[in-house]
Amino acid sequence: MAWLRITAPPDWTVTPSGxxxxxxxxxxxxxxxxxxxxxxxxxxxxxxxxxxxSPLEGRAVS
Known part of the structure; x- marks a missing residue:
C-alpha cells in the first residue's frame, strides 16, 4: 500500500530521484x-x- 521508488544511476554525475x-x-x-x-x-x-x-489499536490520538 505504500511504495518507495528511488532511481540512482551508477554514474555519479547523474542526479538521483525518488x-x-x-x-x-x-x-x-x-x-x-x-x-x-x-x-x-x-x-x-x-x-x-x-x-x-498501521492498526488503530495502541496508536496515540492525534
Whole structure:
C-alpha cells in the first residue's frame, strides 16, 4: 500500500530521484542526493502513521 521508488544511476554525475506514494493519498517526490535521503525518512515516518498501514489499536490520538 505504500511504495518507495528511488532511481540512482551508477554514474555519479547523474542526479538521483525518488518518489514515495501510498494508497491513502500520500505522494511526494524528490530530486538530488540530500532530498532523496530526506524522502526516505519521510516514507519511513509515513509507514508508521498511515491509517491504512498501521492498526488503530495502541496508536496515540492525534
Amino acid at each position: 518518489r514515495s506514494w501510498c494508497a491513502c493519498g500520500h505522494d511526494q517526490s524528490a530530486t538530488g542526493r540530500a532530498a532523496v535521503t530526506v524522502l526516505v525518512k519521510i516514507h519511513e515516518q509515513h509507514r508508521t502513521s498511515c491509517p491504512l498501514l
